[in-house]
Amino acid sequence: MPQKNNPVKLDGTLLAEKLTEAAKNEVEKLRKKNIVPHLEVILVGNDPASRIYVNNKTKACDKTGIFHNTNLLPENVSNEELLKFIQELNSKKEVNGILVQLPLPPQIKKDKIIDAIDPIKDVDGLHPYNMGLLMAGRQQWNPCTPGGILSIFKEHSIPLEGKNCVIIGRSDIVGKPLSLLLMQQNATVTICHSKTKNIPELLKKADIVCAAIGKAAFVKPDFIEQNTIIIDVGVNRISEEKLVDEIFGKEAPQKETFQKRGSCLCGDVHPQAYTKSSYYTPVPGGVGPMTIATLINNTITAAKVQKNSQ
Numbered sequence: 001m002p003q004k005n006n007p008v009k010l011d012g013t014l015l016a017e018k019l020t021e022a023a024k025n026e027v028e029k030l031r032k033k034n035i036v037p038h039l040e041v042i043l044v045g046n047d048p049a050s051r052i053y054v055n056n057k058t059k060a061c062d063k064t065g066i067f068h069n070t071n072l073l074p075e076n077v078s079n080e081e082l083l084k085f086i087q088e089l090n091s092k093k094e095v096n097g098i099l100v101q102l103p104l105p106p107q108i109k110k111d112k113i114i115d116a117i118d119p120i121k122d123v124d125g126l127h128p129y130n131m132g133l134l135m136a137g138r139q140q141w142n143p144c145t146p147g148g149i150l151s152i153f154k155e156h157s158i159p160l161e162g163k164n165c166v167i168i169g170r171s172d173i174v175g176k177p178l179s180l181l182l183m184q185q186n187a188t189v190t191i192c193h194s195k196t197k198n199i200p201e202l203l204k205k206a207d208i209v210c211a212a213i214g215k216a217a218f219v220k221p222d223f224i225e226q227n228t229i230i231i232d233v234g235v236n237r238i239s240e241e242k243l244v245d246e247i248f249g250k251e252a253p254q255k256e257t258f259q260k261r262g263s264c265l266c267g268d269v270h271p272q273a274y275t276k277s278s279y280y281t282p283v284p285g286g287v288g289p290m291t292i293a294t295l296i297n298n299t300i301t302a303a304k305v306q307k308n309s310q
């Protein structure tokens with residue numbers, strides 16, 4: 001008989017609210033010293049999901065008192081125009097953070113754009129200079145999503161030292177930087193990707209599984225052992241009723257969402273796998289809000305670092 005679990009939901013929304021409140025107090029203190037953290041967001045085109053992400057980020061700025069400005073650029077903006085715009089923001093002393101919402105349209109060379117951001121204003125932590133600092137264990141702030149995950153572990157006093165962490169996905173935004181942060185915490189890290197053989201076998205040996213691949217319910221319940229800690233980074237929109245029924249069941253709240261909106265969200269981990277875990281992050285409401293909370297903290301840190309280097 002499998003052991004009955006009582007998995008703890010790692011509520012990212014709640015923790016993000018707590019961190020936002022602390023950030024608000026911090027911004028108030030800074031404002032008294034005439035330091036106003038200032039974030040410039042660049043959104044290219046009309047991708048509806050990107051608009052929602054940007055809205056959520058700017059709402060969090062409003063809650064904390066961070067000054068922000070969203071720059072909407074047309075879908076057909078050229079590489080040169082975008083580079084020039086970033087240079088302008090780089091040169092403005094009052095701008096502490098520059099965030100270019102990804103993905104970018106195909107005519108834009110994403111790497112060149114990220115490289116153009118002044119590393120001291122790169123609050124997403126994606127510039128190669130900041131990635132290098134992270135590799136050396138000398139980062140001034142953490143990339144947003146992995147940093148948010150680390151804060152979840154810290155909040156719940158989940159020890160990482162000596163733990164066997166298996167990450168699925170090796171993107172520059174999630175998998176790679178997360179592996180470095182976990183190593184900094186003395187975890188033993190395995191990274192899987194699309195060419196990795198026997199992923200279920202590797203997952204079964206994990207104390208902690210972090211899934212960031214962008215494939216709905218990829219991690220099946222039989223891939224993991226009882227009491228594994230699950231960090232589900234994936235955000236996948238499902239718009240096929242049969243799939244909703246298969247993954248969540250006909251009575252699940254997700255089915256209701258699907259009926260109202262024509263789609264619902266699903267993580268990279270099958271919901272039945274959560275029931276075998278000791279802790280898990282839900283989708284939505286797990287890692288997502290923590291990504292934004294980390295962006296807020298990074299912007300505040302960037303403002304302080306820039307003030308100190310004047």
Ligand code: NAP
Binds near residue numbers: 169175196289
């Ligand atoms: P990405 O850049 O597309 O990278 C996906 C990674 O998954 C790649 O390394 C890829 O391997 C690997 N992969 C794909 N299919 C696989 C398979 N069948 N088996 C094993 N590995 C596989 O994605 P990302 O930007 O990291 O995002 C991943 C997911 O996280 C998405 O659902 C995204 O929406 C979500 N996300 C959420 C947040 C948040 O704040 N909640 C933030 C960022 C991303 P290869 O390298 O071999 O191609």
